[in-house]
Amino acid sequence: MSNLTRREAIGTTAIGAAGLALSATASSAGAQEPQPIAAIAGKHIPKPLRFDPAKLSGLSERLITSHWENNYQGSVRGLNTIEKRLAAAMADPDYPTVAYAGMKREELHRTGSMVLHELYFDGLGGDGNPGGPIFEALDSWFGSYEDWEAEFRRTAMSLAGGSGWCILTWNAHTRSLHNYWAWDHMHGAAAGVPLIALDMYEHSYHMDYGTAAARYVDAFMANLDWEVIDARYQAATT
The missing domain is CATH 3.55.40.20 (Iron/manganese superoxide dismutase, C-terminal domain)
Structure with missing residues (x-):
């Protein structure tokens, strides 16, 4: 250190201070990044059928498969899309409230469709005889x-x-x-x-x-x- 000139010492100190400032800025920016919201993560996965659709009585395999693949899975995909858009909107403090309201309505619609379809399909596959x-x-x-x-x-x-x-x-x-x-x-x-x-x-x-x-x-x-x-x-x- 004794061999450094005054100018070199000042330069070294300035570089160190700049580095600390950049580090502090990066830490501050990282701290301000929005955290993922688990409630609207858009990670719903379709449930498989718990029965062989070819073995139902009076409901064709073609009907059940089409219903499960197109209507049910379409709602799951739609819900995932809406949740991701909601998460992006929450990261924007200036996002229009009226647009957010429309997405919340669609979230409810898609959630209801997903849940009811899962209850519908999971309730099939039996012989229709009640008990218990x-x-x-x-x-x-x-x-x-x-x-x-x-x-x-x-x-x-x-x-x-x-x-x-x-x-x-x-x-x-x-x-x-x-x-x-x-x-x-x-x-x-x-x-x-x-x-x-x-x-x-x-x-x-x-x-x-x-x-x-x-x-x-x-x-x-x-x-x-x-x-x-x-x-x-x-x-x-x-």
């Missing part, structure tokens, strides 16, 4: 299983030719079972836990039944897996 605590509960709330089924079918058919979902729901607030009418993916009873989700959009049956929606409902009921439905009921009520 859910069977007894339907007897209790509707007078008999047959009376529940009649009301469920009537609710479903009130949507035929239009769109929406018929949903057997455990309402955690009223502590009761109900068949609810849902005009789209965003309708649902507050505090409601879906147990059976019947898709009444035409894409779910038109390929097999045209406009004969009642025959589609027959086929849906014949393929319900009541072990799955009973497990949902017990999970919701415990």
